[in-house]
Amino acid sequence: MMFSGLVDWLNELGPRFYRAFIEADRWKLYLQGLGRTLEMMAAALVIGVILGVVVAVVRTAHHQQRAERRRNPLLSILNVVCQVYTTVIRGTPMMVQLLIWTFVIFPNIRDKILVGIIGLGINSGAYVAEIVRGGLMSVDGGQMEAGRSLGLGYLDTMRFIVIPQAFKNILPSLGNEMITLFKDTSLVQAIGGMELVYYAATIGGRTFDYMPPYIGIAVMYLCIVVVLTWLQGKLERRLRQSDRR
Amino acid sequence: MIDVKNLSKSFGKHLVLDDLSQHIHPGEKVVVLGPSGSGKSTFLRCLNLLETPTSGTITFDGVDITAPKCDIDTVRQHMGMVFQHFNLFPNMTIRKNITLAPVRTKKMSQQEADDTATQLLRRVGLEDKADAYPNQLSGGQKQRIAIVRALAMRPKVMLFDEPTSALDPEMVGEVLDVMRQLADEGMTMVVVTHEMGFAREVGSRILFMDGGHILEENRPQEFFAHPQHPRTVEFLSKVL
Numbered sequence: 001m002m003f004s005g006l007v008d009w010l011n012e013l014g015p016r017f018y019r020a021f022i023e024a025d026r027w028k029l030y031l032q033g034l035g036r037t038l039e040m041m042a043a044a045l046v047i048g049v050i051l052g053v054v055v056a057v058v059r060t061a062h063h064q065q066r067a068e069r070r071r072n073p074l075l076s077i078l079n080v081v082c083q084v085y086t087t088v089i090r091g092t093p094m095m096v097q098l099l100i101w102t103f104v105i106f107p108n109i110r111d112k113i114l115v116g117i118i119g120l121g122i123n124s125g126a127y128v129a130e131i132v133r134g135g136l137m138s139v140d141g142g143q144m145e146a147g148r149s150l151g152l153g154y155l156d157t158m159r160f161i162v163i164p165q166a167f168k169n170i171l172p173s174l175g176n177e178m179i180t181l182f183k184d185t186s187l188v189q190a191i192g193g194m195e196l197v198y199y200a201a202t203i204g205g206r207t208f209d210y211m212p213p214y215i216g217i218a219v220m221y222l223c224i225v226v227v228l229t230w231l232q233g234k235l236e237r238r239l240r241q242s243d244r245r
Numbered sequence: 246m247i248d249v250k251n252l253s254k255s256f257g258k259h260l261v262l263d264d265l266s267q268h269i270h271p272g273e274k275v276v277v278l279g280p281s282g283s284g285k286s287t288f289l290r291c292l293n294l295l296e297t298p299t300s301g302t303i304t305f306d307g308v309d310i311t312a313p314k315c316d317i318d319t320v321r322q323h324m325g326m327v328f329q330h331f332n333l334f335p336n337m338t339i340r341k342n343i344t345l346a347p348v349r350t351k352k353m354s355q356q357e358a359d360d361t362a363t364q365l366l367r368r369v370g371l372e373d374k375a376d377a378y379p380n381q382l383s384g385g386q387k388q389r390i391a392i393v394r395a396l397a398m399r400p401k402v403m404l405f406d407e408p409t410s411a412l413d414p415e416m417v418g419e420v421l422d423v424m425r426q427l428a429d430e431g432m433t434m435v436v437v438t439h440e441m442g443f444a445r446e447v448g449s450r451i452l453f454m455d456g457g458h459i460l461e462e463n464r465p466q467e468f469f470a471h472p473q474h475p476r477t478v479e480f481l482s483k484v485l
Contacts, residue, residue, distance in 0.1 A: 151322030
């Protein structure tokens with residue numbers, strides 16, 4: 001009895017997936033959604049990394065001037081701003097932040113993907129900042145001293161000497177952050193962003209069958225994360241090779 | 246050239262330099278000796294403001310570098326420094342290590358800087374290492390490159406912070422040879438070291454420091470032959 005039930009279920013599987021993916025060219029919708037999802041990740045990542053590096057440099061610079069006699073008041077103010085930013089962003093749920101961006105701060109923006117990019121990017125920036133800060137502090141202090149002793153300014157020394165070396169230490173954590181960010185894009189569906197989950201839900205609603213689209217997009221997310229992880233490992237291996245030169 | 250007045254430095258409550266005054270003249274080779282923890286490295290690092298003095302003034306070429314308005318980056322372009330642990334930039338080739346600062350500070354074009362690098366590397370016998378990375382070099386080679394990197398800025402004075410202390414004994418000679426050559430060319434040098442032979446041979450003046458004070462200063466012959474201060478006598482009896 002149970003056996004025939006399983007056979008029926010398996011028999012239905014093909015048509016169900018057919019309806020969810022092939023019928024009426026629905027696969028195009030998934031591709032469209034996936035495209036928006038990847039776009040969102042890329043744009044949010046750019047915002048996150050830029051914001052993260054700036055915040056990390058401000059906080060590191062402030063930390064390093066603490067011992068000195070001269071203190072830059074502007075830097076102290078910036079440091080406080082950065083601290084508030086990381087505390088608030090890291091201390092509240094991503095979902096709540098997205099809701100606030102959509103309904104409180106930008107209620108007039110129609111393009112919810114754009115709101116999603118802003119929300120995700122600013123969220124990611126706070127985490128990237130902490131990752132980068134750790135990376136900058138892992139570079140031997142002698143490197144900064146050597147750069148400065150040659151007459152290079154603080155920013156030049158950071159840019160040419162400290163940040164490139166920190167990058168290698170940062171890369172694994174930054175890769176993880178990128179993967180988290182990629183998966184977090186699915187939350188944008190809740191504010192009406194037309195990305196992958198949105199189309200899966202729509203198709204599920206139209207065919208009255210939610211299993212195939214949701215399992216389908218889960219596999220898509222998984223494949224992309226596996227590819228990203230593989231790329232990350234490859235880049236790390238390449239950077240490590242340059243150590244042994 | 247460098248005029249130090251009433252220089253004090255403390256880390257928290259720990260007083261490392263206690264009211265030092267010194268004058269370093271052009272062409273002088275000042276060697277700073279003393280036991281570890283005596284403040285000699287801190288003294289040297291104050292000269293280019295890698296350590297900010299707690300009080301006192303330092304004047305370099307008529308410019309008060311301890312003044313809050315002083316642009317320290319410009320001043321440092323005229324003061325070369327060599328560190329105990331070399332501090333070469335591991336992410337760049339040797340050539341890039343040497344040319345980065347002259348090019349970024351607009352002192353030279355990339356072409357001029359490359360030529361200067363080649364010329365200086367030839368002088369220390371390492372021209373074949375221009376495209377190598379620091380990790381491929383021995384300690385002695387790294388330190389010679391570090392000296393070249395500082396020289397590429399054409400500094401008026403060179404500060405050496407225990408340049409041979411992190412080296413294998415057999416590599417000390419090659420670094421001291423470069424420094425000796427530099428001294429013969431008339432470079433103004435301030436050297437913190439434990440190499441007594443070098444101090445005696447190359448130094449034009451010895452400062453002996455302990456407990457944040459300069460206890461004794463003299464020409465090398467007198468310093469080693471007739472030390473005056475009991476602490477100097479004790480120190481020399483242990484190291485010689």
